[in-house]
Structures are given as C-alpha cells and as structure tokens.
Amino acid sequence: MRFIFLGPPGAGKGTQAKLLSEKLGIAHISTGEMLRDAVRQGSEVGNRVKGIMDAGQLVSDQLMVELVQDRLQAKDCINGYILDGFPRTVAQAQALEVSLSSMGQKLSGVILFEVSGGDVQQRLLHRRTAEQRDDDAAKTQNERLRVYQSETAPLIDFYEKQGMLRRVSGAGSITEVQARVLSAVS
Numbered sequence: 079m080r081f082i083f084l085g086p087p088g089a090g091k092g093t094q095a096k097l098l099s100e101k102l103g104i105a106h107i108s109t110g111e112m113l114r115d116a117v118r119q120g121s122e123v124g125n126r127v128k129g130i131m132d133a134g135q136l137v138s139d140q141l142m143v144e145l146v147q148d149r150l151q152a153k154d155c156i157n158g159y160i161l162d163g164f165p166r167t168v169a170q171a172q173a174l175e176v177s178l179s180s181m182g183q184k185l186s187g188v189i190l191f192e193v194s195g196g197d198v199q200q201r202l203l204h205r206r207t208a209e210q211r212d213d214d215a216a217k218t219q220n221e222r223l224r225v226y227q228s229e230t231a232p233l234i235d236f237y238e239k240q241g242m243l244r245r246v247s248g249a250g251s252i253t254e255v256q257a258r259v260l261s262a263v264s
C-alpha cells in the first residue's frame with residue numbers, strides 16, 4: 079500500500095494522511111513536517127530551507143528527492159506509506175519513479191483532494207490561528223496557492239495519464255472526507 083496524497087494547501091491532505099496511516103498501519107511521510115522538524119532543530123538542512131518555506135516557495139527538487147529517498151528506506155515503510163506533500167513537481171515525480179523502480183516498488187494510487195477556492199482560504203485561515211505556523215502567514219498563503227497551481231497541479235495530468243489518479247472531494251467534515259478516502263483506497 080503506497081499512496082500519494084495530492085491537492086492544494088488547505089485541502090485536508092495532512093489530516094487524512096494521518097488518519098489513514100493509523101488505520102492501515104503504514105507510514106505517514108509528510109515532507110512539510112520533516113522540513114519543519116529540521117527548522118526546529120536548527121540543523122543544516124533546516125537553516126537552508128527556513129527562508130524558502132517562510133516565503134511559500136518550494137525547496138529544491140534535489141534536496142527533497144534526497145530526503146524522501148532516505149526516508150523510504152526506514153523500517154516503518156515496509157508495509158507501505160502515504161506520501162503527503164511529495165512529489166510537488168514533475169521532476170520530483172520522475173525522480174520518485176526511478177527510486178521506486180530501483181527498490182522494486184510500485185505505487186498503489188494517487189489520491190487527489192478536490193476543494194473549492196473558498197474552502198481552501200477558510201481552512202488556511204483556521205490553521206494559521208490554530209497551529210501558529212510561520213509559513214501560513216497571510217501573504218505566504220497566496221504564494222503557496224500560486225506555486226501549487228504552476229508547479230504541482232501539472233501532476234494531476236501526469237498521474238491521470240498513468241491511470242493512477244483517484245479524485246476525492248475534500249468538502250465537508252473530517253469524517254465525511256475520511257469515508258471517501260477509505261473507499262478510494264480500497
């Protein structure tokens with residue numbers, strides 16, 4: 079069971095990835111969380127990415143691919159994993175294909191969370207207040223959405239052409255969305 083969760087910031091991917099990983103007993107790999115941990119620890123990687131994250135831009139493909147390649151070797155990935163926030167560019171998706179084939183692994187599917195622009199704005203505002211995330215500061219939000227449209231949205235087509243894409247509406251409560259996710263992965 080190896081899934082990619084795709085969708086704009088504020089679509090509910092992180093919440094749903096956490097729930098599904100617990101339910102299926104597979105790893106939840108959130109690249110955003112990995113980077114925020116690195117920033118909190120003040121590691122070399124953390125210092126390199128902090129400004130980029132605060133600006134709502136993307137960390138380099140090379141760094142991200144290396145981080146994820148390492149992470150996929152960890153023991154907790156043996157039964158499977160959910161990639162939440164990776165890949166975010168076509169180059170990352172292509173690098174992931176190479177890594178997976180070198181490990182003899184195949185993806186089970188890509189879940190696309192579809193939400194309206196209004197819902198996204200509301201959830202981001204809520205998250206900003208609840209989690210006090212620096213990178214969710216108001217001006218950064220717009221940049222993150224812009225970057226999603228230009229860099230990440232092309233992945234929809236990329237995975238659709240491979241017959242991997244499953245669309246899930248991200249509207250409604252956490253429980254409602256969870257039910258849709260469960261039926262999409264089963």
Ligand code: AMP
Nearest residue numbers: 109110130131135136137142163164166
């Ligand atoms: P997230 O928590 O997934 O929204 O990620 C927070 C921030 O981390 C993003 O706005 C990017 O700056 C950075 N980031 C996370 N994942 C990636 C990725 N796959 N490629 C590039 N940057 C990323």
